[in-house]
Amino acid sequence: MIVVLRAGTPKEEIERICQEIDSQNVITEKSIGQHKVVIGVLGDTAALNVEHIQQISPFIEQVVRVDKPYKRVSQEFRHGPSTVVVPTPNGDVVFGQEHPVVVVAGPCSVENEQMIVETAQKVKAAGAKFLRGGAYKPRTSPYAFQGHGESALELLDKARQASGLGIITEVMDTADIEKVAAVADVLQVGARNMQNFSLLKKVGATGKPILLKRGISATVEEWLMAAEYILAAGNPNVILCERGIRGFDRQYARNTLDLAVVPVLRSLTHLPIMVDPSHGTGKAEYVPPMCLAAIAAGTDSLMVEVHPNPAKALSDGPQSLTPESFAQLMHDVVVVSKTFGRWEQTPDAHLPVMPALVSI
DSSP states (O other), rough: OOOEEEOOOHHHHHHHHHHHHHHTTEEEEEOOOSSSSSEEEEEGGGGHHHHHHTOOOTTEEEEOOSSSSTTTTTTTGGGSSEEEEEEEEEEEEEETTTOOOOOEEEBBBOOOOHHHHHEEOOOEHHOSEEEESSSSSSSSTTOOOOOOOOOHHHHHHHHHHHHHOOEEEEEOOGGGHHHTTTOOOOEEEEEGGTTTTHHHHHHHOOOOOOOOOOTOOOHHHHHHHHHHHHHHOOOOOEEEOEEEEBSSSSSSSSSSSOTTHHHHHHHHSSEEEEOOOOOOOOOOOHHHHHHHHHHHHHOSSEEBBBBOOOOOSOEEEEEOOOOOHHHHHHHHHHHHHHHHHHHHHSTTTTSSOOOOOSOO
C-alpha cells in the first residue's frame, strides 16, 4: 500500500501519520521527494481499510494498493527515480536516471598486479569511473580458471590506490562477504547467484551498494523479486544489470542482450539500470554498437570488459576490448550521452583526441 501526502505536509504530521499506521501491525517507510512525500506500507496490508487510512489526516492525498509482488522495488513505492551514491577515492559517483552515464570497465578476472594496475589507469584515462575485475569467478566448468581469490582482492586495492577508481567485484559466497566488502565499493551479485536468497539477504545487510545481475534465464519479475530481497534487508542501494539472457540461437552471439528491458524497467521500478554488452554479446566487435544503443534506450550505466591482451586473457578474452579500442568507444559514448543529456558538463581534456566512430 502507498500513502501519498500533499505538498507542504509538516514533518510533525508525517511522523504522526506514520505512527498511526504503524499501530496497525504494519511497517511504514518514508520517501521524501521535492514535491511530495510517499509512505510505503509493508506487511499484511490486506486487512487495512483504504477509506480508514484516508481519514487519518487531511494531508493524505491518495491511498493506493500495490498489487505487484515486489513492493519496495516498485515504481509506486517511491516518488521519482532513486539514486545510488558511491563514495570513491575521486569523489562521489551517482548512479541514476537524472545523472550522467557511469562507465565501469576492466578485465573479467584479476590476473596479476601489473595487468590490473595498468588497465585501471588506462580505463580511467579514457573516462571510466569504476574498475571491474573478478577475484572469485563462477565458471560453468570446474576446470576453468576460478580466479585468484583473496590475493586478487589485494591487487584490486592496489589498483584503486594507483588509479583512484571505485571497485566493483563479485561476491559468490556468504563466507566471503566481509573480506570482499572491505575492498569493493560495490558488491556484485552475478547472474548465477541472482536467486541465491541467503546471499541476497546477507549482502543486503552490509549496507554496501549492490549490483544485481539478471539471471541467465530470469524473467523481469524474478529479477525484481531478487532485488526485493536486498531492499527488504534494509539496503535501498541496488543497481540492476542487464547482461544478456539465454536465447535459442547462440551461433552468432553468446547471449541475447535484452535492451527492451531498459524501458520496461523504467515503467516498473525506481532503481538505477546498468547494461553489460560484453557478456550480452560475447564478442568484442558487437560491444561498441550495443553500448551506444543502450545509452539511447536509457541506461544509467555501462559495464565493459577491457583487457590489455584479450587473446591471452584467462577468461572471457573474445568479448574484451583492448584499452585502445575502449578509448575509441568512450569518445562515442561521450557524443551519444551528450546528445541525450546524460554526460557531465565538464571539459573532456582527459580524453585523447580521435575521430568519433559514429555520426550523430
